[in-house]
Amino acid sequence: MGALSFVAGLHALGVHCGKINMAQAAGDVARLRTQLTRTGGISVYQFNTLYSTAFDGTAKRIQSQPDQAKQGCAQYEQLAERGEQAAKALGVTRP
Numbered sequence: 001m002g003a004l005s006f007v008a009g010l011h012a013l014g015v016h017c018g019k020i021n022m023a024q025a026a027g028d029v030a031r032l033r034t035q036l037t038r039t040g041g042i043s044v045y046q047f048n049t050l051y052s053t054a055f056d057g058t059a060k061r062i063q064s065q066p067d068q069a070k071q072g073c074a075q076y077e078q079l080a081e082r083g084e085q086a087a088k089a090l091g092v093t094r095p
Contacts, residue, residue, distance in 0.1 A: 003089045004047070007032065008054035010083040016062045017073035019080075035091065 011028065014020035033047050042050075062069040072079070 003087070004032070004036075004050050005054040007083050007087060008051045009058035010079055012055045012058035012062065013069075013072045013076060013079065016059070016069060017076050019073075019076050032087070039091070 007028075011020065011025040015022060015025055029051060032051075033044060036042050036047055037044050062072070
């Protein structure tokens, strides 16, 4: 589930950079969780564990590496496009 980790990390970066807020991230997470667990390929517990581990880990790296975080913020739009591709790879659609 590397794509899920990427999306979670992108959410953490987006929140840090002010590109998205926690409510937007939560909405995406709810949609992802519903779509991915509906197929039976992953349990809700597995999803929550993978997502929160990736989100929290990225948030900690952002705090400990401010110069890299600035670079990430500058590249956010490009990374967000990759996030869309990762979501599609997971079979997740936007409403």
